[in-house]
Amino acid sequence: MSERLIQSIERAADVLEIFLTTNSELSVKEISEKVNLSKSTVHGIIKTLEHRGYLQQNPDDLKYRLGIKLFELGNFVGKHLDIRSIARPIIKDLVNELNETVHLVLLNRNEIIYIEKEDGPRTLTMYSHIGKRAPVHCTGVGKAILAHLSDQEVDRLLSIQNLLSFTEFTMTDKEEIKNHLKSIRECGYAVDDEEIELGLKCIAAPIFNHQGNVIASISCAAPKIRLDEERLPKVIAGIRKAALEISKALGYKGVMQR
Amino acid sequence: MSERLIQSIERAADVLEIFLTTNSELSVKEISEKVNLSKSTVHGIIKTLEHRGYLQQNPDDLKYRLGIKLFELGNFVGKHLDIRSIARPIIKDLVNELNETVHLVLLNRNEIIYIEKEDGPRTLTMYSHIGKRAPVHCTGVGKAILAHLSDQEVDRLLSIQNLLSFTEFTMTDKEEIKNHLKSIRECGYAVDDEEIELGLKCIAAPIFNHQGNVIASISCAAPKIRLDEERLPKVIAGIRKAALEISKALGYKGVMQR
DNA sequence: CATTGCGTTCGATATTGTCGAACACCATTC
DNA sequence: GAATGGTGTTCGACAATATCGAACGCAATG
Numbered sequence: 001m002s003e004r005l006i007q008s009i010e011r012a013a014d015v016l017e018i019f020l021t022t023n024s025e026l027s028v029k030e031i032s033e034k035v036n037l038s039k040s041t042v043h044g045i046i047k048t049l050e051h052r053g054y055l056q057q058n059p060d061d062l063k064y065r066l067g068i069k070l071f072e073l074g075n076f077v078g079k080h081l082d083i084r085s086i087a088r089p090i091i092k093d094l095v096n097e098l099n100e101t102v103h104l105v106l107l108n109r110n111e112i113i114y115i116e117k118e119d120g121p122r123t124l125t126m127y128s129h130i131g132k133r134a135p136v137h138c139t140g141v142g143k144a145i146l147a148h149l150s151d152q153e154v155d156r157l158l159s160i161q162n163l164l165s166f167t168e169f170t171m172t173d174k175e176e177i178k179n180h181l182k183s184i185r186e187c188g189y190a191v192d193d194e195e196i197e198l199g200l201k202c203i204a205a206p207i208f209n210h211q212g213n214v215i216a217s218i219s220c221a222a223p224k225i226r227l228d229e230e231r232l233p234k235v236i237a238g239i240r241k242a243a244l245e246i247s248k249a250l251g252y253k254g255v256m257q258r
Numbered sequence: 259m260s261e262r263l264i265q266s267i268e269r270a271a272d273v274l275e276i277f278l279t280t281n282s283e284l285s286v287k288e289i290s291e292k293v294n295l296s297k298s299t300v301h302g303i304i305k306t307l308e309h310r311g312y313l314q315q316n317p318d319d320l321k322y323r324l325g326i327k328l329f330e331l332g333n334f335v336g337k338h339l340d341i342r343s344i345a346r347p348i349i350k351d352l353v354n355e356l357n358e359t360v361h362l363v364l365l366n367r368n369e370i371i372y373i374e375k376e377d378g379p380r381t382l383t384m385y386s387h388i389g390k391r392a393p394v395h396c397t398g399v400g401k402a403i404l405a406h407l408s409d410q411e412v413d414r415l416l417s418i419q420n421l422l423s424f425t426e427f428t429m430t431d432k433e434e435i436k437n438h439l440k441s442i443r444e445c446g447y448a449v450d451d452e453e454i455e456l457g458l459k460c461i462a463a464p465i466f467n468h469q470g471n472v473i474a475s476i477s478c479a480a481p482k483i484r485l486d487e488e489r490l491p492k493v494i495a496g497i498r499k500a501a502l503e504i505s506k507a508l509g510y511k512g513v514m515q516r
Numbered sequence: 517c518a519t520t521g522c523g524t525t526c527g528a529t530a531t532t533g534t535c536g537a538a539c540a541c542c543a544t545t546c
Numbered sequence: 547g548a549a550t551g552g553t554g555t556t557c558g559a560c561a562a563t564a565t566c567g568a569a570c571g572c573a574a575t576g
Contacts (some may be wrong), residue, residue, distance in 0.1 A: 004525085005306040006564065008266035012524065013310040017327075020334055028554060038535050042553065045533095048263040052271040062554065066335045068366050069275075071373070074332010075389025077324045108311070108326050115329070131333025237324055240473070262556085264533065266564070286523060296566050302525065303564095320523065 002159075011037065012045050014257035016054060016066065040047050045147060074131070076154035083207070083216055086249045091118050091218065094242045098235055100222040102242075105141040106215065110160040114143045119136050120222075137163050137177055138170045140192035140204030141217040146177075148214040152180060168193045188256065190217075190234055194224060201227045203235050205243035210251030218243050262377050269295065274312060274324065281323035291507060332389070339466070341474055342374050345505045349376050350475065352500045356493055358415050358480040361386060362501075363399040364473065368418040370400045378480075386479070395421050395435055396428045397452035398462030399475040404435075406441035406464050406472035412436060418438045446514065447494055448475075459485045463501035468509030475503050 014035045019026065026034075032042040046064060046209065049055040053069030091102050095118045104116035110131045127234070128134075136157060136249030146154050155174075163172040171177050184190045192202040204219035220235050227235060244256050265315060272293045277284065284292075290300040307313040311327030336342065342362070349360050353376045362374035367439050369391045394400030394415060404412050413432075420432040442448045450460040462477035478493050484492060502514050 003301060004564090006270075006302050007562090008264055008564085009270045009303065009306045011311065012264075012267045012270065013312065016331060020331070023338075023403045029552090039553095040536080040555080040557090041534055042309055044264050045267065047555095048451060051263055051504065052268065054271070066331060067339070068335070068364065070328065070331040071335040071339070072322060072332070072371060072389045072391070073274060073328040074330070074335065075387065077326070077329040077332065077385055080323070080390075081329070082280075091483055106326070113326060113330065129333065129337055131330045133330070150353070199325055262533090266533085269564095287521085298524080298526090298567080305524095310531095410547055491521095 008045070011035065011041075012049060012054075015042065015045055015049065022211075025058055026062070027061075027063045031064070042093045044087040059093060066235070078115070078130075083246070083250060087116060087207075087218070087246045088118075090242050090245050090249075091116060094218075094220075094238055095120055096242045098228070098238050099126075099222055100220050100235070102218060102220055102239075103141060104216060104218050105134075105145075107136070107145050108133070108141075108217045112136055112139060112217075114144070115216075129216070135164060136194065137172075138166060138190065138192065138203035138217075139193040140190045140221075141219045143177075143181065143184055143192065143208045144204040144217040144219070145214050146189035147190060148208075151178075154181065166196045167194055167198050171195065190221075190239055196204040198222055203227070203232075203239050205240045205244050207250070208252040208254060212252065212254060215250075216246075218246070266303070268434075268491070269293065269299075270307060270312075273300065273307065274328070274369055283316055283323045285319075287409055289322070294301065304484050328392045328452055331470070336388075336440040339373060341504070341508060343508055345374060345474075345476070345504045346376075348500050348503050348507075349374060349388070352476075352478075352496055353378055354462075355497050356478055358484070358493070359386075359475060360478055360497075361399060362474060362476050363392075363403075365394070365400075365403050366391070368394065368399060368415045368500050370394055370403070370475075373474075391453065393422060395430075396453040397477075398448045398460035398479075401435075401439065401450065402462040402464045403472050405439040405448060406466075407429040407434075412439065418426045424454045425452055425456050456501065457482055459483070461490075461497050463498045465501050465508070466505040466510040466512060468511070470502065470512060473508075474504075476504070 002074055015031055018031060018034050021224060028039055028043055030047060031046065032039045037041065046055055050067070053067045055064045057064050068254070080091040087104050091104060095102050100120040102118050103114055105114050114128055114130050114132045117128060117130055121162040134142065136146055146157065158174050158177065165172050172178065188205065190204045200217045200221060201224040202221045204217050206214045207218065209215045209217040218239060220239050240256060273289055276289060276292050277340050286301055286304060288306065290297045291422065291430045293300065304313055308315055308325070311325045314325040315322050318490055344456065345362050349362060353360050356378070356414040360376050361372055363370040363372050371391045372386055372388050375386060375388055392400070394404055416432050423430050429438065446463065448462045452458060458479060459482040460477045460479045464472045465474040465476065467473045476497060478497050498514060
């Protein structure tokens with residue numbers, strides 16, 4: 001683990017990633033304060049990143065924002081995420097069937113990242129966007145993945161940072177979560193019942209690769225009222241079927257339990 | 259222009275951008291050959307980029323590919339490109355009306371970059387994808403933008419690199435192109451008639467911002483046979499109308515000429 | 517069991533990124 | 547219109563640190 005990392009590159013990454021948490025343009029001074037480097041140092045970093053198209057300067061106020069090169073690289077990555085192109089048509093069919101928003105996520109580090117999203121026709125939809133991150137312990141998609149990882153792996157992921165609480169229903173006790181994962185593993189789907197946002201309910205199922213490892217998951221997200229006793233079984237069946245379909249398209253050899 | 263750029267960051271950018279031209283995973287050795295740096299140096303750069311999620315290593319063959327962080331950053335940029343969200347519904351309507359693929363592009367450096375694409379229902383569509391780049395001098399979208407830039411700017415853009423020829427119809431003489439731009443400016447739309455790919459025809463129109471400067475363009479791209487004398491006027495009118503609509507949504511105060 | 521071809525580690529060296537200070541520029545203020 | 551405060555930007559000296567080559571570990575190959 002004693003890797004020799006190149007500081008300038010790390011600093012450049014720091015600068016770029018600050019923009020992910022700010023939502024607006026930033027001045028040299030603002031950036032230098034946020035990364036704790038001198039103005040002149042930050043200026044050098046910024047000018048280099050700008051020169052390569054990773055940042056761009058607004059000529060009006062001289063502030064900076066993320067550049068088109070990142071858009072170019074990001075879309076290239078998206079294009080080569082083959083699970084995405086495999087899943088997209090299946091997700092579209094599912095949205096048509098359920099009339100609700102469906103998400104596809106990957107596990108990345110200790111969080112999940114949305115890589116595909118198809119909104120349902122209803123106006124009341126969840127706030128989410130492709131590329132966004134969310135915690136694993138309080139999302140259906142996160143729990144669906146956790147439930148099929150090894151105990152050590154789950155332990156590791158849940159220990160990287162404190163388990164934040166978002167609503168009164170968020171589980172923050174590691175043992176409680178691990179027990180809960182068992183039942184998810186048994187029934188084949190995960191439910192997030194207002195654990196990250198009040199009023200929001202999600203039904204999620206895991207996606208496996210050709211080696212039988214979970215690598216992703218999909219979920220249906222909707223206001224709790226819309227997922228009533230009548231519709232719930234339909235949604236669960238639909239999500240599970242779609243997840244299995246995507247898994248099989250990825251070369252998964254298993255079958256649906258029960 | 260005598261800026262002091264930080265070499266390590268440039269080198270890291272070199273490494274990342276190599277992947278845009280390769281379409282596959284690369285080994286340390288392959289990368290080090292392509293960037294002309296020693297294996298150990300490249301190894302350091304790669305490990306740093308991997309540590310930050312800009313690259314990821316395939317555990318099977320130890321080769322590297324672009325990482326999820328770039329996907330995250332790229333989608334963030336895409337989300338904040340407001341012209342994109344403004345244009346998307348207008349483009350969708352246009353595709354429904356014309357039944358052909360429509361592209362939205364920005365000028366970036368001396369190339370255009372596709373930032374939105376909506377395929378038509380036909381099976382024979384153009385190969386393009388969001389984030390891709392193309393030259394300005396032989397695309398409808400490129401010429402539509404050039405036609406509304408200043409003479410000096412056009413000169414500068416056309417001089418950055420040699421004007422490559424793709425088909426027998428590609429214009430590579432700067433004076434010829436500049437004359438051609440005049441007629442585009444007069445009629446309000448640009449045509450690419452097999453100038454980048456045999457059989458491909460595009461009709462493009464410029465998009466202006468609130469200051470009246472061209473900042474983007476949209477085009478309809480289709481096999482030449484499908485844009486016959488009967489359909490052409492419809493397509494031209496549709497593209498021009500949509501371009502003006504987007505411009506107005508961006509605060510443009512002008513009107514359509516003639 | 518040599519051999520080849522990788523990825524990776526390590527230490528010495530000189531390159532080069534960093535900081536503080538100074539400068540340029542544009543507001544606003546008096 | 548001089549003075550002020552807040553920017554972004556430039557510059558030189560110094561010390562930090564990225565670089566290279568050599569060596570190592572580990573497969574696969576013959």
